[in-house]
Amino acid sequence: MKLNEQKFFELAKENKFESADLYLKRNYSLSTSIFHGEVDSMTEHDTHTITARGIINGKFGSATTEAIDKDAPNFLINSIKRTAGVIENDDPSIIFKGSEKYHKKSVFNKNVLSGNIQEKVGILLEIERKLKNYDKRINEVVTVGYEESLSEEKLSNSYGLKLNSKIADYSYFAEITAKQGDEVRTGFKIFASIDPNEFNVDKFVEECAKDALDKLGSIQCPSKKYPVVLTPECASTLLRHLLSSVDAEEVQKHTSLFEGKLNQQIASKKLTVIEDPLRKNLFFRYFDDEGVATNKKAIIKNGVLKTYLYTLQTAQIAGVEPTGNGYRAGSKASADTAFLAVKPGRKSKNELFSEIKEGVLITELQGLHSGMNSQSGNFSLPCGGFMIRDGKIAEPVALITVADNLVNMFSNIKGLSKETELVIRTTTECPYIYISKMSISGK
Amino acid sequence: MLNKAQGLRILQKGLLTGADYAEIFIEDKTSQNIVIENGKVETSSINRTFGAGVRLLKGYQSVYGFTNEVNEKSITKLIESLSKSFHEKQCVFLDNLTKKTAKTLSKSEIPFDTVSDQEVINYLKSGEEILSRFDKRIVRTNASLSHQHSNIQIINSKGFIILDEKERGRCALSCVAAEGGKIETGFEGPGASAGFEFFLKNVDIKEVANRVAHNAIMMLEAKECPSGKMPVIIGNGFGGTLFHEACGHPLEASAVSKGLSVFANKIGQQIASPVVSAIDDGTIPNGWGSNNVDDEGNPTQKTLLIENGILKNYLIDDFNGRRMGLTGNGACRRQSYRFEPTSRMSNTFICNGKSTPEEIIKATKFGLYAQSLAGGSVNPVTGEFNFGCSVAYIVRDGKICEPVRGASIIGTGQDVLMKIDMVGNDLARAQGMCGAASGYCPVDVGQPTIRVSEMTVGGNGGEIK
Structure with a gap:
């Protein structure tokens, strides 16, 4: 399946487009999951999506199609004309001529695409068996699954810019329930990588099992302000929401918490956040969706905001260089980040716990789509975790909520652990973060 | 084609x-x-x-x-x-x-x-x-x-x-x-x-x-919402998110068929207070969550889920129905061809009760009136749910008083369904997008004004005074 790109660009010229681009994305994936010793699902797919944009009279038009046939160039051109025709916004519309230098590396490892799903089913069965035998309180293995995928991107435009990338990755996931009396708790674990040799069954099983087992016996703690430690998963989730205010568009539209705060202290001196899109891992990317080269850069250094995140459009409005943070969302790019690394501290997580007489370790956050207001920074989120008593992890807690303001919270960092974890969901390598006080409501 | x-x-x-x-x-x-x-x-x-x-x-x-x-x-x-x-x-x-x-x-x-x-x-x-x-x-x-x-x-x-x-x-x-x-x-x-x-x-x-x-x-x-346990009155229309999360998802065959739902094997049992009846209806003409046929080709249906607190039916697709010995009831949906279809809600709502909304407010000495909700989520295995309130007020001595912001509500479906003690007569539906295993599907949530006798309210405004 191939689009006649030449025809598209010829038609764009005929129709007096000032410039145009094409973004082709291919996704291939093979996945399977088991339940009670048998394969209960298997999925295979291969899809191609084309997004095309064009500038007419200074306005962007945009169209996407999955029907890649001989009519596709005409469909794209006509849709771009129609959509560009209604735009009233005067913001600059730009298709990028190209960066001076691209740090292209190959992260594609063809061995990730095993093509041998039977062998993987064998590993899944081993995981299921080991989970069941791990502890008699594990009463159900809800699912154990595997997925391998290939993702290819190709960007080309009427200025002759041509960029492409290809990455293959794989993941394992498992969900279990553990039961004690009438109490049921769930445990979940996901592992993803681009290195086929990195997966360790026993470590995976242990982490999944403990995720459920450790929560058994959960109680509600009394409502008050506690010192709180957040796991890398929870800390990076909240950090991602804080960083939505670093988007230059939010700043330009006066809805950012950090308007006018460039080069000022916005968080604790202990917080340093680096964007490192060129790290050779699952999240590697050497150009953004607008074709701008990516680079390693500090977003927050020792608590000082070092840069906003720009797309081509917001960079031009601000009169600065784009930062390689343009991500596609329909016809318009909005700012986002690739891989983030939060600078770790010097103490171990156990040393952080040892400083706390009575506190809460939060291991799970829920309700982010309703309880988080990224624009005001206020949040009130259901969560779960463990009490910390006399410096040690004590009983599990559940059905509690944690409430604070993002800016306030990241200003109250008391410590970061030296251990870090790569959190897949937030694409962030993050330590445990110790916050001096947060509001917890329970019983 | x-x-x-x-x-x-x-x-x-x-x-x-x-x-x-x-x-x-x-x-x-x-x-x-x-x-x-x-x-x-x-x-x-x-x-x-x-x-x-x-x-x-x-x-x-x-x-x-x-x-x-x-x-x-x-x-x-x-x-x-x-x-x-x-x-x-x-x-x-x-x-x-x-x-x-x-x-x-x-x-x-x-x-x-x-x-x-x-x-x-x-x-x-x-x-x-x-x-x-x-x-x-x-x-x-x-x-x-x-x-x-x-x-x-x-x-x-x-x-x-x-x-x-x-x-x-x-x-x-x-x-x-x-x-x-x-x-x-x-x-x-x-x-x-x-x-x-x-x-x-x-x-x-x-x-x-x-x-x-x-x-x-x-x-x-508005002031920050206080936290603690209190009666909660939930407004009609988008307030139905509560039922959608707390009860709707755990009634989907995808969870029930593998025994992974708190409501599995409970047909004929009392799972809600007797004032609660609820329906999923994929056939409402022009409904946002309606479909002519479901995504495996079965005609959509109007399904009575709960009648006077008794569990009557689940939402079933043909495949999950196999483990349950039942056939699909038109509830199989997917976001697009990219998703394997499974059991999902369509237009789901609590039926009208006998009280007027005014009577419900009047009968409440102190509590939270969550007029509109901002969406939520549920773990069908444990029944634990949460949702945020986009518009909320404190109720004192039977009157709606000051608005409060930042309120969130948590609980378990089993518990909250039994604690619904008043149901209004002002049923309304509201539109949303529901995300689950088979992607995002358009759904209506709905209910009349209801009261839950006690729920845990989270907020940044300190303890109740």
Whole structure:
């Protein structure tokens, strides 16, 4: 399946487009999951999506199609004309001529695409068996699954810019329930990588099992302000929401918490956040969706905001260089980040716990789509975790909520652990973060 | 789309290795959206989704694949690859297919392809103007309308080719209000399985805009919600999110069939207080969550879920129904051909009770009145749910008092259903997008005003005084 790109660009010229681009994305994936010793699902797919944009009279038009046939160039051109025709916004519309230098590396490892799903089913069965035998309180293995995928991107435009990338990755996931009396708790674990040799069954099983087992016996703690430690998963989730205010568009539209705060202290001196899109891992990317080269850069250094995140459009409005943070969302790019690394501290997580007489370790956050207001920074989120008593992890807690303001919270960092974890969901390598006080409501 | 002979040949190949069911789902959907921000058309795009999903079932096993090369050669290649999962003798033989066209439940009087972009823009601007003029503290406004038209073809080894055509539209109005470092938002998003006439006749966009702006400003001025346990009155319409999360998801066969739901094996038992009856109805004409047929080709149904507190039915798709010894009841859905379909809600609501909303407020000495909710989530295994309140007030001595912001509510479905002690007579439905295993599906949530005798309320405003 191939689009006649030449025809598209010829038609764009005929129709007096000032410039145009094409973004082709291919996704291939093979996945399977088991339940009670048998394969209960298997999925295979291969899809191609084309997004095309064009500038007419200074306005962007945009169209996407999955029907890649001989009519596709005409469909794209006509849709771009129609959509560009209604735009009233005067913001600059730009298709990028190209960066001076691209740090292209190959992260594609063809061995990730095993093509041998039977062998993987064998590993899944081993995981299921080991989970069941791990502890008699594990009463159900809800699912154990595997997925391998290939993702290819190709960007080309009427200025002759041509960029492409290809990455293959794989993941394992498992969900279990553990039961004690009438109490049921769930445990979940996901592992993803681009290195086929990195997966360790026993470590995976242990982490999944403990995720459920450790929560058994959960109680509600009394409502008050506690010192709180957040796991890398929870800390990076909240950090991602804080960083939505670093988007230059939010700043330009006066809805950012950090308007006018460039080069000022916005968080604790202990917080340093680096964007490192060129790290050779699952999240590697050497150009953004607008074709701008990516680079390693500090977003927050020792608590000082070092840069906003720009797309081509917001960079031009601000009169600065784009930062390689343009991500596609329909016809318009909005700012986002690739891989983030939060600078770790010097103490171990156990040393952080040892400083706390009575506190809460939060291991799970829920309700982010309703309880988080990224624009005001206020949040009130259901969560779960463990009490910390006399410096040690004590009983599990559940059905509690944690409430604070993002800016306030990241200003109250008391410590970061030296251990870090790569959190897949937030694409962030993050330590445990110790916050001096947060509001917890329970019983 | 495939013709009869092509569909038959592909399914026959899929059945060779012992699958007991084979299905091809082809979708050709064109959607358009127009977004107005701060008074000007900001973006517009046209998207065409086109592809085929292929499903083979054998007992409790399913294999699924999808491609957007919709032709006999590619789909045959895919189904042959999928069928390698099975290694047995053929057990289902198919020699003919019968064409069926789905009965249209929702007619469009003014299909969107007959409406000019300028008409849509004028309509949106009439609402957007109200938002931006309402108060100078409103710093950002957004008005958008998206609509989609789909042609669906489902070909299955039950021997049918089912054709369906549907149209949906939804508009969204939102604003951001800011003052002195505080930022609050307002939002409403009415939609329907209908053409542009729904918006012209049923949605007074100026009135919606007034409410959205009013709520954002009111929340800006509101105090932080106190935390603790208290009675909670939940408003009609979008308040139905509570039931959707706490009860709807755990009643889906995807959770029930594997015994993974708190409500598994509880048909005929009391799971809610006797004042609660609830229905899922995928057949409401022009309903946002309605469909002519579900995504495996079964006609949608009106299903009584709970009657006077007694659990009556689950929401079932054919595949999960196998583990339960039941057949699907028209509740099988998917976001697109990219998703394997499973049991999902459509338009789900608590039925009217006997109290008036005023009586419910009057009967409450102290509590939270959550007039509108901001969405939530649930763990179907434990029943634990949470949701945020977008508009909420404190109730004191039977009267609605000051507004409060930042309120969230947590609990377990089992517990909260038993604690509903008053149900109003003002049933209303509201539109949302529900995300689960088979992607995002349009759904209506709904309920009259209800009261829960006690819930845990989270907020930043300290303990109750």
